[in-house]
Amino acid sequence: MFDNFPLWPVRASTNAGNVDALYIFLVALSAFMCLAIFTMILVFATKYRRRRGIEAEQIEGSSALEITWSIIPLGIFMVIFLWGAVIYFHERTPPRGAAEVYVVGKQWMWKLQHEEGPREINELHVPVGRDVKLIMTSQDVIHSFYVPAFRIKQDVLPGRYTTAWFRATRPGVYHLFCSQYCGTMHSGMIGQVVVMEPAQYQAWLSGGGTTGSLAASGESLFQQLGCPTCHRSDTQGRGPILTGIFDKPVQLEDGRTVIADENYIRESILSPSAKIVSGFKPIMPVFQGLVGEEQLSALVAYIKSLSPTPSGAAGKTSLTPGGTRSQNP
Amino acid sequence: MATAAISAERENYLNQEYGIRSWLLTTDHKRIALLYLASITFFFFIGGFFALLIRLELLTPAGDLVQADTYNKLFSMHGQVMIFFFLIPSIPAVLGNFLVPLMIGAKDLAFPRINLLSWYLYIIAGTIYLHCIVTGGVDTGWTFYTPFSTAFSNTKVIEAGVSIFIVGFSSILTGLNFVVTIHRMRAPGMTWSRLPLFIWAHYATSIIQLLGTPVLAITLLLVVFERAFNLGIFDPTRGGDPLLFQHLFWFYSHPAVYIMILPAMAVESEVVACFARKRIFGYNFVAMSSIAIAVFGFLVWAHHMFVAGISLYSALVFSILSYLVAVPSAIKVFNWTATMYKGSISFTTPMLYAFGFIGLFTMGGLTGLFLAALGIDVHVHDTYFVIAHFHYIMVGGAVMGYLGGLHFWWPKISGRMYPEGWGRLAALLVFAGFNLTFFPQFILGYMGMPRRYWQYPPEFQVLNVLSTAGSTILAIGYVLPMVYFLWSMRYGKIASDNPWGAAGLEWKTSSPPPTFNFDEEPEVTWEAYNYEQISAPAEVNVER
Amino acid sequence: MLSDSPVAVEQHGPELLHHFADAEQQRDAASLGMWLFLATEVMFFGGMFCAYLIYRYWYYNEFAAGSRSLDIWLGTINTAVLICSSLTVALGVRAAQMGKRKLLVILLLLTIVFGFAFLGIKGVEWYDKYKEHHIPGNSFNVDDLVKEYPQIHIDPRHEQIYFSLYFAMTGLHALHMIIGVGIFAFLTFHAWKGRYTPKYYTPVEMGGLYWHFVDIVWIYLFPLLYLIDRKPLR
Numbered sequence A: 001m002f003d004n005f006p007l008w009p010v011r012a013s014t015n016a017g018n019v020d021a022l023y024i025f026l027v028a029l030s031a032f033m034c035l036a037i038f039t040m041i042l043v044f045a046t047k048y049r050r051r052r053g054i055e056a057e058q059i060e061g062s063s064a065l066e067i068t069w070s071i072i073p074l075g076i077f078m079v080i081f082l083w084g085a086v087i088y089f090h091e092r093t094p095p096r097g098a099a100e101v102y103v104v105g106k107q108w109m110w111k112l113q114h115e116e117g118p119r120e121i122n123e124l125h126v127p128v129g130r131d132v133k134l135i136m137t138s139q140d141v142i143h144s145f146y147v148p149a150f151r152i153k154q155d156v157l158p159g160r161y162t163t164a165w166f167r168a169t170r171p172g173v174y175h176l177f178c179s180q181y182c183g184t185m186h187s188g189m190i191g192q193v194v195v196m197e198p199a200q201y202q203a204w205l206s207g208g209g210t211t212g213s214l215a216a217s218g219e220s221l222f223q224q225l226g227c228p229t230c231h232r233s234d235t236q237g238r239g240p241i242l243t244g245i246f247d248k249p250v251q252l253e254d255g256r257t258v259i260a261d262e263n264y265i266r267e268s269i270l271s272p273s274a275k276i277v278s279g280f281k282p283i284m285p286v287f288q289g290l291v292g293e294e295q296l297s298a299l300v301a302y303i304k305s306l307s308p309t310p311s312g313a314a315g316k317t318s319l320t321p322g323g324t325r326s327q328n329p
Numbered sequence B: 001m002a003t004a005a006i007s008a009e010r011e012n013y014l015n016q017e018y019g020i021r022s023w024l025l026t027t028d029h030k031r032i033a034l035l036y037l038a039s040i041t042f043f044f045f046i047g048g049f050f051a052l053l054i055r056l057e058l059l060t061p062a063g064d065l066v067q068a069d070t071y072n073k074l075f076s077m078h079g080q081v082m083i084f085f086f087l088i089p090s091i092p093a094v095l096g097n098f099l100v101p102l103m104i105g106a107k108d109l110a111f112p113r114i115n116l117l118s119w120y121l122y123i124i125a126g127t128i129y130l131h132c133i134v135t136g137g138v139d140t141g142w143t144f145y146t147p148f149s150t151a152f153s154n155t156k157v158i159e160a161g162v163s164i165f166i167v168g169f170s171s172i173l174t175g176l177n178f179v180v181t182i183h184r185m186r187a188p189g190m191t192w193s194r195l196p197l198f199i200w201a202h203y204a205t206s207i208i209q210l211l212g213t214p215v216l217a218i219t220l221l222l223v224v225f226e227r228a229f230n231l232g233i234f235d236p237t238r239g240g241d242p243l244l245f246q247h248l249f250w251f252y253s254h255p256a257v258y259i260m261i262l263p264a265m266a267v268e269s270e271v272v273a274c275f276a277r278k279r280i281f282g283y284n285f286v287a288m289s290s291i292a293i294a295v296f297g298f299l300v301w302a303h304h305m306f307v308a309g310i311s312l313y314s315a316l317v318f319s320i321l322s323y324l325v326a327v328p329s330a331i332k333v334f335n336w337t338a339t340m341y342k343g344s345i346s347f348t349t350p351m352l353y354a355f356g357f358i359g360l361f362t363m364g365g366l367t368g369l370f371l372a373a374l375g376i377d378v379h380v381h382d383t384y385f386v387i388a389h390f391h392y393i394m395v396g397g398a399v400m401g402y403l404g405g406l407h408f409w410w411p412k413i414s415g416r417m418y419p420e421g422w423g424r425l426a427a428l429l430v431f432a433g434f435n436l437t438f439f440p441q442f443i444l445g446y447m448g449m450p451r452r453y454w455q456y457p458p459e460f461q462v463l464n465v466l467s468t469a470g471s472t473i474l475a476i477g478y479v480l481p482m483v484y485f486l487w488s489m490r491y492g493k494i495a496s497d498n499p500w501g502a503a504g505l506e507w508k509t510s511s512p513p514p515t516f517n518f519d520e521e522p523e524v525t526w527e528a529y530n531y532e533q534i535s536a537p538a539e540v541n542v543e544r
Numbered sequence C: 001m002l003s004d005s006p007v008a009v010e011q012h013g014p015e016l017l018h019h020f021a022d023a024e025q026q027r028d029a030a031s032l033g034m035w036l037f038l039a040t041e042v043m044f045f046g047g048m049f050c051a052y053l054i055y056r057y058w059y060y061n062e063f064a065a066g067s068r069s070l071d072i073w074l075g076t077i078n079t080a081v082l083i084c085s086s087l088t089v090a091l092g093v094r095a096a097q098m099g100k101r102k103l104l105v106i107l108l109l110l111t112i113v114f115g116f117a118f119l120g121i122k123g124v125e126w127y128d129k130y131k132e133h134h135i136p137g138n139s140f141n142v143d144d145l146v147k148e149y150p151q152i153h154i155d156p157r158h159e160q161i162y163f164s165l166y167f168a169m170t171g172l173h174a175l176h177m178i179i180g181v182g183i184f185a186f187l188t189f190h191a192w193k194g195r196y197t198p199k200y201y202t203p204v205e206m207g208g209l210y211w212h213f214v215d216i217v218w219i220y221l222f223p224l225l226y227l228i229d230r231k232p233l234r
Helices: A014-047 A063-091 A198-207 A214-224 A262-270 A293-305 B020-024 B029-057 B068-087 B090-104 B112-134 B148-152 B157-184 B197-229 B242-276 B283-297 B312-340 B349-372 B374-380 B384-414 B420-447 B458-491 C005-009 C023-058 C060-068 C072-097 C101-131 C143-148 C156-192 C202-226
Strands: A099-106 A109-114 A119-121 A123-127 A131-138 A143-147 A152-156 A162-167 A172-178 A191-196 A249-251 A257-259
Touching (some): A014 A063, A014 A162, A014 B374, A109 A123, A123 A198, A131 A143, A131 A293, A152 A162, B020 B029, B029 B068, B029 B112, B029 B384, B068 B157, B068 B242, B068 B384, B090 B112, B090 B157, B090 B197, B090 B242, B112 B157, B157 B197, B157 C023, B197 B242, B197 B283, B242 B312, B283 B312, B312 B349, B312 B374, B374 B420, B420 B458, C023 C060, C060 C143, C060 C156, C072 C202, C156 C202
Parallel strands (some): A099 A131, A123 A191
Antiparallel strands (some): A109 A119, A131 A162, A143 A172, A249 A257
């Protein structure tokens, strides 16, 4: 806004304007309230300053006034709440068909893997105008992925995936910060998001020698680890079929039904006995300690690729917020 | 009934007995209040020293004053010392301890020996924490988030945890004492509706201390056990949940902020009533608001976790509840303002602090609305916006309330007047220094500067320099009262029983009060804030 | 000019503290204070119960297996011991009310004996866990449980959470018992000296409240820790 003395970061995502609009409203509301109260106090302090012979007037109160200045603020607060909730709902609901980037945070760097294959450290290249969904986890402590220009932030937890999404609207280079204290070089766990025109992005993609898409490397890992032995593509396998399962309900043998999202797949690899699919025995080996986070991302990407993705425009926006369906209240 | 005699010659709680044993083994609530005053002032300066180092480091974008690990320890210990060893005890343990029995007409608190025990627990905890500081400190942030605190930090987490566990019990015992005292030891005629609002607010505070602090205690204990015995309760690699820690931690730590602000609101009511010479407008509403804040305060903890990975629906619930808890605070601000209408206002030091409190608390509270808005919080959570918000409330609010209260009741506590000119100067310095320190941080936060950053991108430097400049002014503002209060104990003007012409039972006994508070047990036949029956004193400056 | 004249004039025993107006106020204050303190204890244990409930919901199998590995007989005996001790406590309060000094002393001593019995049995149980390598830490090993329950596929890491909570909860409970025994030793000594009369037996009452509370915590701990799933195995 003011080039020499900015009050907010550049707006570089579709979300940023919405957030700033509410912010500006709140600033105006606060300024108004402060002005009103400070003015009143100033006026009262001056007009009713202590003077000889003039006593204070004892006033008990006024229920009408009390109710008025309780109800009106409450009403305004509810408006603010709803406005903020709508923005938040939108922020936490990644659209279907978004390009996915797997993010692993560790002390003290960000490792990012594009679906198409390229890996980055502390940098994320994205094209303008494309929905990007971040599927994130931590290798050690809690971190947080924060891009002020996009107005997005999401804690990155060890042991599970959390997600965030954005659509960049403006080419440029923007700060990426870790915003959850994580130890010595927390303030050094920073990087940048590079938003490029689509053509430039394509060029960048094919520029580096890619090792193939993330799902492809996941597939070769899948073979390497011997998964097809049990997870066959027919019903003869000792493990459930994996085609078409992503984001669909799965019936477990204890009667519960869960949705096979990223966290479910991840948990099934690391801790298979936590959720046994109905009709199957708990014989899957534990892979915790045998696969690293990036390999996990690749495996998850591969298994997701076995399910059909709905087309971008016609597909319904997912109504369930990403990465939250596991256990936390 | 004590008349305006020269109190220094009369026997009072200060000169009744001399010697260190008479202080260290006292059960007199007034002496214990002074023991606390000395202790928390000591820790205030330790926490303040850490703050100064932090602000010095942040003068430049690079980390060049201290190492990264040292900086991380500085902000962690600044937070822990200030919250647990200064703010939470401050008003309740100093002013509350001193005034609660006096205000209700009692001879002492219900459990004087437990009161002394509470101070000793504070001292033991403080000693352990000091030892922790000098043997390496702790770098987990004041919030001890797992798994960093349980499995990754190499610092003295166990020692800090044990120390805070113990000081928590000091807090619980103070709360317990107040609740029982207020219920059972009011003088004849002191009905609930005649209680000063100071008592109502301390009652609400005590409920929070009683019910909330034990949850912190068990949470820290589990963290200590996990570190000491290699347990995996919060360890995600063993099926533990780091978010469970956050829920348990914030279940206490959110109500804790109300422990810190309610007593300051208590002071505000007394000071505004006295220097407007009027009953507080809407007494019932202010009293009930204190209770409402205490109750609702327990329902909003997860607004600290909107981006932590909780479900969308949880977030909605906690956001809406957070707006509900804002309403009673707003009510209080409106009532204090309305009290000034048709009052008779004078501008003594306590009243200057009271004006400052309303202004700064209002600003801090309004910025709470920003944070409760889910969409905004995503952007400003864990940035300097949050830091500015809570410092406006805790420093602009609670500390100014504390200082205002100290000035207001100093004549009663010490029998002396502080020098009014210096008092006003300090109040203005604090107000100016505070705003310069913390207002830029709102902007810094929305611009995206994260908190707990040892080094930062250069575009944030200008605002950081402004903030540091403000902090030096603020520091001077804090040192001045220490100097002139000490000075006044020897050279200050001797105070009469009621130099401000204030309402309240505490002003009906001598300054300082006798050991057992009142020569005869008071019998209350008048309403609170009966300023129509009390004439304004000549001593107070009359502005033309 | 010290004066507590209204009280000094009144006849009272040494038990009435100077800052109270009368014995009734002192007793009421003590009672309210103890109830409030117990409320804080509820919140204190409550945090752990909360953690327990969440993990039990997530890792039911491991919790069930861990629960079965506890000795249900020792647990039941301990429950009976504590219930009996609460009986002796209640009878003791009544004895104090009725001025029966000797009876009071006996009952207080019995309570202490029951307390020690509980702690002793708890010690035996902990020792068993030590031998079975079920104490979380470096020598934690639940291969025995994994083998014993092949049908439910136990994850040792989750099993460790059950035992961590088991030791934390029973450990803190035992600590409260030890403090309770200490309190009752104090009460026994003073009861023997004749300090408690029908006019003044507040400490006995308050000590009794505390003891009952510790008992009630165990009444919750027992089914939650020992009785998760004792159905015969399929």
